[in-house]
Amino acid sequence: MKRQFVKVCPVPSEQQPINEYEELKTSWFFCLATSGSRLFLRNIIIIWSIGWLLSSPLAAASFPPDQSLLPFIVSSDIGAGVLLVLFLLQLISGWYHIKGRLKKKTIFYEESGWYDGQTWIKPPEMIIRDHLIMSHQVNPIVNRLTNTISILTFVMFSHIIVWIYF
Template sequence: MKSSVSNCPVPTDQQPLNEYEQLKTSWLFRDCTLDWRQYLTKMVWIWGISWLVAGPVAAASFPPQKNLAHFILSGAAGASVGVVLTLVRLYLGWLYVRDRLYSMTVFYEESGWYDGQTWTKPPEVLSRDRLIVTYDIKPILQRLQFTFAGLAGLLLIGTIVWHLL
């Protein structure tokens, strides 16, 4: 396997395995690899910080002194936008690396946008990359999808409560 990788013409920073390693250790993206408790804590922090923008907007629409329930529900929904944007960024980043690892070929640029090349992975590199996708990246994408579903469920519950008020 080492000879196949050493013969790889793809620049080091554009090799899918190195892109995966960079993503796995980068700020924010590494949060997806934490255990569920730590991961959800990070998402709650993002939601809480998003209240700095959503809170004043909700207060302008529904003064807390008069409509506390509507203020809380609209502020919570507005703060969820920050979480949704973060989740979309995380999902797209992991999806990109998954596609690069899973693909039989790797598109790369030698020195600029005008001289792109394609490299076909040898079977052992392809097998290694697909194992990484199956055992490392697929669970992360499933976690993000589950988080999207949970957030959608919470927004649905908030909508139902809103209409009951």
């Protein structure tokens, strides 16, 4: 359901922050961040596993598992982590974009192309609605993704330390 302020808002429907939020929330890629904790964790594990399957042949070429098991595992994990970081960065960039659009008191929009952009000041009720959506819907998603990236960064650095010292 697309919401819009028809009589008040000159911004095209698809460029209104609330409709961009609804579209992002239902998109097949970005909705992965809105899923429950178990489903989110399952998706993270699946993406990491795919990354591991892609990076392990490369790691095996450099470090044969039968001769260098620890370097093989660590390099495969780092390769899988890189894919997962790219995936999470794409998710968080989309959600940060929506957060920024909801947070602003103005809406920049394009009327017919990139060359004729306009700025419209949101009315107070729209500002309040957008801030509520941002704080209660978008911020928890951004926090979840930020925490996930932080944990992944810690794991990746621990793998690098293992790589250096062992």
